[in-house]
Amino acid sequence: MRPFFVLSSVLLSxxxxxxxxxxxxIPLKRQAAAVAPSDPCFLPQALFGNTDKPLFQxxxxxxxxxxxxxxxxxxxxxxxxxxxxxxxxxxxxxxxSFKSFQEIFARNATSGSKSDTINGLMLQLEPRxxxxxxxxxxxxxxxxxxxxxxxxxxxxxxxxxxxxxxALGKGVGGALIDQRGHFIYYAIHANxxxxxxxxxxxxxxxxxxxxxxxxxxxxxxxxxxxKVPSLVEYKSAWMIVDxxxxxxxxxxxxxxxxxxxxxxxxKLATVLQGPHGRVETRPVWVALLALHVVFTLPGHPEMIWSxxxxxxxxxxxxxxxxxxxxxxxxxxxxxxxxxINRPDYPLYRSDTSPTQCNxxxxxxxxxxxxxxxxxxxFTKGGLLQTSVYRMYTGSKFGGNPPSSDEDGDVQAVNNNxxxxxxxxxxxxxxxDRRQFYRxxxxxxxxxxxxxxxxxxxxxxxxxxxxxxNADVAGEDGLGSTAMExxxxxxGPNCFSCHDTQGVPIAKHPQLPASYVNLSHLMSKFVGTFxxxx
Numbered sequence: 001m002r003p004f005f006v007l008s009s010v011l012l013s014x015x016x017x018x019x020x021x022x023x024x025x026i027p028l029k030r031q032a033a034a035v036a037p038s039d040p041c042f043l044p045q046a047l048f049g050n051t052d053k054p055l056f057q058x059x060x061x062x063x064x065x066x067x068x069x070x071x072x073x074x075x076x077x078x079x080x081x082x083x084x085x086x087x088x089x090x091x092x093x094x095x096x097s098f099k100s101f102q103e104i105f106a107r108n109a110t111s112g113s114k115s116d117t118i119n120g121l122m123l124q125l126e127p128r129x130x131x132x133x134x135x136x137x138x139x140x141x142x143x144x145x146x147x148x149x150x151x152x153x154x155x156x157x158x159x160x161x162x163x164x165x166x167a168l169g170k171g172v173g174g175a176l177i178d179q180r181g182h183f184i185y186y187a188i189h190a191n192x193x194x195x196x197x198x199x200x201x202x203x204x205x206x207x208x209x210x211x212x213x214x215x216x217x218x219x220x221x222x223x224x225x226x227k228v229p230s231l232v233e234y235k236s237a238w239m240i241v242d243x244x245x246x247x248x249x250x251x252x253x254x255x256x257x258x259x260x261x262x263x264x265x266x267k268l269a270t271v272l273q274g275p276h277g278r279v280e281t282r283p284v285w286v287a288l289l290a291l292h293v294v295f296t297l298p299g300h301p302e303m304i305w306s307x308x309x310x311x312x313x314x315x316x317x318x319x320x321x322x323x324x325x326x327x328x329x330x331x332x333x334x335x336x337x338x339x340i341n342r343p344d345y346p347l348y349r350s351d352t353s354p355t356q357c358n359x360x361x362x363x364x365x366x367x368x369x370x371x372x373x374x375x376x377x378f379t380k381g382g383l384l385q386t387s388v389y390r391m392y393t394g395s396k397f398g399g400n401p402p403s404s405d406e407d408g409d410v411q412a413v414n415n416n417x418x419x420x421x422x423x424x425x426x427x428x429x430x431x432d433r434r435q436f437y438r439x440x441x442x443x444x445x446x447x448x449x450x451x452x453x454x455x456x457x458x459x460x461x462x463x464x465x466x467x468x469n470a471d472v473a474g475e476d477g478l479g480s481t482a483m484e485x486x487x488x489x490x491g492p493n494c495f496s497c498h499d500t501q502g503v504p505i506a507k508h509p510q511l512p513a514s515y516v517n518l519s520h521l522m523s524k525f526v527g528t529f530x531x532x533x
């Protein structure tokens with residue numbers, strides 16, 4: 001195992017970039033490479049400068065009218081470029097200036113809450129809080145039952161309440177640990193329009209549960225008379241680095257993360273301080289691995305769920321580099337082969353068998369035994385880490401047979417972004433860190449008028465997202481290697497967890513079915529800040 005900063009040095013040397021000075025350079029040869037407006041996946045050059053706030057008026061057509069997915073991928077890119085454009089006199093991405101989850105809800109917090117508020121642009125991060133799916137659909141429940149039947153004796157899971165990734169059904173999620181033995185950390189932000197929507201509908205107070213049933217769908221217009229801004233939620237994944245010069249091809253910023261210790265029971269726990277038991281934090285440098293950009297479009301109250309991941313150049317081509325991908329979708333009785341394009345990845349240890357990947361550490365004692373309180377990492381007595389890979393190669397799950405190929409429109413819109421980033425006439429983009437991220441995919445409802453309260457959002461297993469009869473369109477196997485690392489096998493996309501059904505919350509009554517349960521902001525708010533009944 002080589003530490004991340006060494007990997008960066010090797011990569012940057014090959015790309016003509018100094019990891020010691022932080023000097024960036026365009027990895028591919030710069031050349032005139034304008035994108036033709038006639039291209040159905042056209043991205044205007046104007047989006048790549050000081051990107052304006054996205055405003056939308058037109059309702060994207062369904063597949064029965066236009067089979068192309070680019071009317072959804074193009075605004076996803078526009079939202080991403082706006083969210084990550086550098087703040088004035090800074091290399092920090094724009095979305096860090098928006099209100100964080102803590103800032104939206106902490107003013108309503110009780111004195112015993114486990115999160116403290118960090119002012120300004122100092123990120124407050126946590127390993128992801130446990131996030132269970134809304135009540136699973138019949139299809140999802142069948143997958144869960146099948147997974148349980150294959151393990152007659154399920155592993156013992158002793159959760160760290162604030163160090164867990166997403167889980168489905170009644171399962172408990174797990175912690176993602178990188179190759180240096182550090183937790184991967186997470187943050188949630190919302191744009192001003194989303195914050196205003198929450199406040200207008202009384203969804204930021206202690207009585208949030210009472211207001212959920214009457215909350216309207218997320219803002220969307222079936223026939224907008226003028227261009228309107230989206231409601232947008234951002235979920236970001238960050239890894240600890242030694243400083244900006246150690247990761248010059250990433251967005252890097254300062255953040256505060258919880259401090260952990262091994263308690264008297266031999267379990268890992270946050271360090272509490274002060275009369276109200278506030279969580280003690282420590283400052284670190286973190287680099288952006290991945291970003292979910294979830295936004296409304298006119299006519300789409302279910303929101304467009306898009307995700308972006310970090311990329312690098314290997315063998316002359318741009319490739320996602322958080323973790324490797326399977327050569328093809330999983331098939332019963334067929335061993336998984338990984339496509340390896342670099343020696344090591346932040347989230348995958350070299351030569352790890354696929355059978356040892358995409359599973360989290362279930363033994364709390366093992367985690368505690370490896371925890372080094374001084375370095376705040378799992379390096380005591382040897383490195384402890386998790387390895388993951390992308391199970392659904394092209395983020396496609398449905399269809400008969402399901403396709404392993406990446407959607408041609410995703411490739412086209414990403415290629416058009418690359419052409420602009422590497423255009424020799426656009427010198428202003430040479431140091432733009434947005435060039436090191438690409439769209440993985442997006443998912444939405446092809447027939448959003450079908451959205452109702454209490455509804456699971458899924459196609460039948462034999463229906464492709466490109467089928468004219470499909471309710472769900474886009475990438476139905478969509479997930480982020482940094483954010484849905486352990487759920488691809490039982491819940492293949494964002495709608496597996498986000499729908500309008502009720503939401504189970506530990507030690508709380510289930511939230512009632514609601515349109516706004518599509519976002520887990522409210523369930524996270526209740527689970528974090530509302531006193532236990």
